[in-house]
Amino acid sequence: MASVFSSTLPSIPRWKSLRNSLRFAHNPIATLDQYISEYGPTYEFHLGGMVRGILTTDPGLAQHVLQKEHRKWRKSPIQTERMGHFLGNGLLTSDGEYWLRQRRLIQPGFHRKRLAALTTIMNREIDEFLNSRFEPALATGEPIDMSPMMMELAFRVVAKSLFNTGLDEEGLNFLGDTVTILQGFITRTFRQPYLIPWLRFSGQYRKHELLAEKFEKMILERIQGRRASGERHDDLLQMLLEARYEDTGEGMTDRQLLEESAILFVAGHETTANALSWAWHLLARHPEAVERLRREHNTVLGGREPAFEDLPRLEYTQQVIDEAMRLYPPAWITDRLCVEDGEYGGLPLPKGSRVVIYIWGIHRKPGLWEAPEAFRPERFSRERKGEYHPFAYMPFGGGPRLCIGNNFALMEMQLVLVKMLQRYEMSEVPGFEPGLQPLITLRPGNGVLVQVEKR
Numbered sequence: 001m002a003s004v005f006s007s008t009l010p011s012i013p014r015w016k017s018l019r020n021s022l023r024f025a026h027n028p029i030a031t032l033d034q035y036i037s038e039y040g041p042t043y044e045f046h047l048g049g050m051v052r053g054i055l056t057t058d059p060g061l062a063q064h065v066l067q068k069e070h071r072k073w074r075k076s077p078i079q080t081e082r083m084g085h086f087l088g089n090g091l092l093t094s095d096g097e098y099w100l101r102q103r104r105l106i107q108p109g110f111h112r113k114r115l116a117a118l119t120t121i122m123n124r125e126i127d128e129f130l131n132s133r134f135e136p137a138l139a140t141g142e143p144i145d146m147s148p149m150m151m152e153l154a155f156r157v158v159a160k161s162l163f164n165t166g167l168d169e170e171g172l173n174f175l176g177d178t179v180t181i182l183q184g185f186i187t188r189t190f191r192q193p194y195l196i197p198w199l200r201f202s203g204q205y206r207k208h209e210l211l212a213e214k215f216e217k218m219i220l221e222r223i224q225g226r227r228a229s230g231e232r233h234d235d236l237l238q239m240l241l242e243a244r245y246e247d248t249g250e251g252m253t254d255r256q257l258l259e260e261s262a263i264l265f266v267a268g269h270e271t272t273a274n275a276l277s278w279a280w281h282l283l284a285r286h287p288e289a290v291e292r293l294r295r296e297h298n299t300v301l302g303g304r305e306p307a308f309e310d311l312p313r314l315e316y317t318q319q320v321i322d323e324a325m326r327l328y329p330p331a332w333i334t335d336r337l338c339v340e341d342g343e344y345g346g347l348p349l350p351k352g353s354r355v356v357i358y359i360w361g362i363h364r365k366p367g368l369w370e371a372p373e374a375f376r377p378e379r380f381s382r383e384r385k386g387e388y389h390p391f392a393y394m395p396f397g398g399g400p401r402l403c404i405g406n407n408f409a410l411m412e413m414q415l416v417l418v419k420m421l422q423r424y425e426m427s428e429v430p431g432f433e434p435g436l437q438p439l440i441t442l443r444p445g446n447g448v449l450v451q452v453e454k455r
């Protein structure tokens with residue numbers, strides 16, 4: 001492919017990155033968008049004024065790094081070491097040979113057909129949540145903030161999909177709160193790396209390490225309890241317990257099971273919760289899309305509960321989810337570190353280069369998308385899906401490290417949208433703006449207020 005760059009990139013002066021680092025910490029998307037308008041779609045920068053990198057919104061470069069030349073690239077130490085320090089060495093945070101072996105072991109358990117068994121757990125959890133947590137909140141008649149609601153729902157769905165038994169309310173709440181606190185802390189160390197020495201000195205680091213240890217202990221007890229009971233359940237823990245390495249025929253140790261489960265907790269709820277919150281924000285503003293969803297749900301389901309086999313037929317529901325994740329990609333940015341010299345269309349990519357793939361920017365890039373700011377679910381219809389570059393839409397990343405939970409998440413989101421629309425009317429709260437809070441995932445800054453009524 002012909003290069004769109006010369007071999008030297010526009011570069012943001014170090015002093016400018018440093019001067020803007022506070023602004024970046026508070027409002028990264030606005031800062032990055034501003035840089036793109038000044039310096040173009042791919043430029044050099046210094047994260048927090050310190051770490052040098054290349055930021056890109058070129059889907060070709062994203063594909064080059066994540067897929068075509070993936071052997072020359074590793075997850076950056078930010079993801080592996082700093083997240084791994086608190087969250088353990090699971091699929092999201094491991095790398096190299098170890099990651100590949102784990103990915104091969106776990107991948108079959110996330111195959112769509114294997115997930116069918118989870119539909120029952122998901123449907124039950126959604127109903128329980130709506131009955132016991134969501135509906136009581138409707139009684140006041142006040143608008144509902146969907147963001148914490150979806151966070152709690154998605155956490156319960158992933159927790160129960162992992163541990164169908166053995167987690168009481170107290171345990172669920174502790175795990176949910178801990179994940180939120182740890183993520184907040186880790187994000188702070190990414191954004192403002194110059195604070196790390198102070199965080200260590202003030203005891204903040206140790207405090208969060210102790211919390212992570214408590215979290216691990218709780219999960220480990222559940223794993224050991226299941227092993228000892230000899231019971232079989234149709235959940236993700238069972239899948240992890242039964243997975244066998246091809247070469248040795250052995251399963252994972254308790255430590256490995258712990259690390260992989262902890263990562264599924266972390267990777268599997270906030271992303272999905274944000275995607276759902278953003279979908280409600282968009283649907284509240286687009287009653288015509290809600291009308292179309294209702295027609296589809298009536299035709300396919302006629303009022304009954306969605307089953308696994310129904311999901312492929314709920315095409316427009318899927319398109320709404322796709323479009324919500326295009327406009328608001330929960331994983332809005334990712335990065336990789338080069339471990340072997342290479343080049344992309346004339347752009348030298350020497351060992352040590354760091355490439356930051358700005359997924360938000362790619363998803364809203366004029367030229368890649370017609371009317372990029374507009375909510376148009378039809379752009380994801382079956383007939384039109386081939387119209388865009390394969391890496392112009394990458395909510396789940398791409399290449400061998402594509403999100404392993406993508407089918408799990410899509411299934412869960414379809415079930416939630418269908419079940420909630422079967423029960424409720426949703427409408428916009430006039431004048432409300434959700435704002436943006438891009439932490440590790442893209443959260444709404446002010447929540448997502450929606451007027452909800454029982455149908």
Ligand code: HEM
Nearest residue numbers: 091092267268271272275331334396397401403404405409
């Ligand atoms: C809408 C929901 C979700 C989104 C947008 C999302 C997005 C992503 C993205 C972009 C990556 C790749 C990160 C990178 O390459 O740097 C990823 C990886 C991962 N995701 Fe998801 N995810 C979602 C839901 C889930 C769920 C439900 C689970 C588990 C139940 C999950 C588990 C993982 C794991 C384990 C990885 C690491 C895979 C590997 O490196 O081998 N995700 N996710």
